[in-house]
Amino acid sequence: MVTNYEGCADEAERQPFVVHDIIYDAENYKAYLTADQKDWEEVAHSYTLKVGHMPLTPNHRLLMERDLVPRDTDFTMSLASSYDKNLFSATVGGWETSVDAVIRTTGKLNVDFDVDVSWFKLSSASMTIKPEDVAASVQLALTEKGTLSKAYNWEKTIISIPISGIEIAKVVKLGAFLDVDVGFTMDEWTGEAHANLGARVAISDSAIVVVDLIKSSNNKFSGWMPTFTPIPLTLSAKVEGSAEVFAAPNVKLEASALGKGWNVGLNLKMPYIEANFAAMAESTGVCNTKKTLGVDIDANIGVELYAQAATKGNEGDPFWRQSLYVSQPELTVIRRLF
Template sequence: MTVDMPGSNENILSMERFDGMLNKVECGNNSMTLGFVDDETFKYAQQVWDWVNGFDNRTFVMFTGRGDCSNNSRRMPYSVHNIQYDEVANVAYLNATAGKWKDLVHTYKLHVGSVEMPSNVHSRDLSKDTSINLNADLRFGVGISSGPVFGDFSCNPCKTSGKLKFEFDVETELFIPTGLKFKTRPQGVKAEAGIRLRGGAKIGSTVPVTRIPIAEVPLPGGISIPGDILSLGPVLDVEFGIDVSGAELAFELATGATVTLPNDAILEVDLLDPSNNKFSGWKPDVQMKPLDLQARISTKITAFFLWAIQLEAEVLGQGVETGLEFRAPNFELSGQVVASKNGHACNENDNNHFAFRVVPTYGYSFKFTVGKIRGKTPVDISLAHGSFPIAEPFCFPFDEASSTTTKPTTKAPSATTKPATKAPSATTKPATEAPSATKKPAKSDKVTTRDKASSTSPTSASPPTSTGSGNNCTIQSGQKGVCMDRTACKDSGKGATPGFCLDDPVEVQVRTIV
């Protein structure tokens, strides 16, 4: 740190300049007494200091070194207004007031970073590696309940690792910042997330992005220079988020990724002049895990891992908050229902008239933000962003009433991201399961559904009669509805036709369209 006193009636002096010349030092809150070893050194001090006695408004700031005032463990500033001399005893009596750095130092340059100091410079109060250690284990499992969405969300493995090297330069003149620069570079920075999202939502529901706070981890690498000079504390904020739009009843998604930042990435930010900002090399290496998807109709499911490094720095009472936000990995499934009266809903070789086509993608976005502590954000820099397919689109067909089979059709995904085709659980049956061979409905009573069908008559009412196509049907009462299994009907929360829903023992139910 370099301190300057540019005014015509102020000056600055370090007591270290008199090392070896003093045999007595007494420090109080409003005075300082210095005894000199001989006449020559005493006269030298008089020549240096007597300037302050020339005018009443002249002052200089005296900085004591560590241990100069017997037990002080850090540098201390004193504002000196007047000096009296005992020329017989070679003692100087300073009318000096102890103060705080932030009150007495108004013009300075401060550099905090990992650059080694030249060997001819005296050791200062700060001597440590300026890097932020990001090693953190963040495994978790939480329940989800946000409006119409319900389920659970887990991450395992779930961790960050590596370091962020940084430099910080501050310049002020008369307490006004004239220079504020920040530089950072990753060193082996990596984030790994294996996520599983299971749950459901009501038909047609749209839920805004839900963020789940996971952890706020104070990170090693904080720096403090005593005396209110510098306080810098990094914190890792971790959130997971979901975004579900128009999901019908049930979905299960399992995937993961490891995101690694290049070591040659660099960010240089001029907080007072954004035109000087420079950054490069932040495109990450992303290694995907296989995608396992089971779902009834859902137009969009997004799950993401959000980790942000918040760095609050306070220099001589003036605060700045910087942040590196990494939304990575980010997984998204976008889908749409396809209807084709001539068939080929999934591909040219099938006879399916209706299908649900899914496009899985992964992505990332990195940004750097700066603002005053608890204030606005004057700087917001996008470092890198991208969105890429995990695999080729795949398809869940569901036939109209005239079809005889319902089989999933999936385009071949890439070798590293093959979607799962395993049988779903009993409570979340996907669109890929064929109707039961042992309970084939009679031709006059046939219904079409993505769920397993049965022609067994209900015990409390007449059986449904299908007069619609696709997933819609009309029962004998004349009411129209959607075919689904008992569990799905109960979970839907919508109105139901008595005898054909909540109390009907048959597998296929009809939920009234309300």
């Protein structure tokens, strides 16, 4: 017997009971049941369950109005985040740096978690992830002064967001987390300047990754080639140096069924930017002009997209890891004369 009577369970939760005796009161049209309360995982011996994104048809909406289907049929993970402030300032020997950043992530992931159980045994479990309007952009304003003789590295998680999950009858759970990491490396630098650089990367809505949590050979993915939009680079003075920056939205999806748990992660290094500044000086003029100073700037934009899956508690040792897309950096050459 399954009930959602308020005296037996929460209003939104149906509670199963195993009935082992019934006494009928024919005169008063009543039946008295002797039953033991059970957990769903004790009585649901065979079932197929789909948790996730389900586009609503007109028929679904009609049933929702009659309270015949759940209203929360979708599990979507928002990737929307923003950061607009100073990343860090530092002094290393005779080199001073300050980096301001404007970082945006947009869109969402539609997530499906499918489970098939037969007589209390897990027959299949899989997760399907589809992006929708997913993009990330990073724009940096660098203020650099002095000489840096060895590489300087900085990395930090600037945004960490837990996403509300779904739990069904304490049998199936689905949750999510979003971290946005930013890294900056300056390999060398000579001079004093202000520089701005940035890029935006977008993922197609046709992208998909399917992770079979029981048999990895069934995993598949497609459509993860991104589009790049560089943000025009500016520079205020003659300098020499090399810098790299990346923004990386990292997604972790946690799922469990019948006491077994998994973690599926998306590590999206999108975008990363490499910029090399080479000073030019020529008393007779550079680039066939009368200007005697200049800078050649080679700016590369790229992405690295990975997916992985691990059993819960073994996240450091995933049983599956796959490159979804690793780009050849797109080169932009800029020449600035002074």
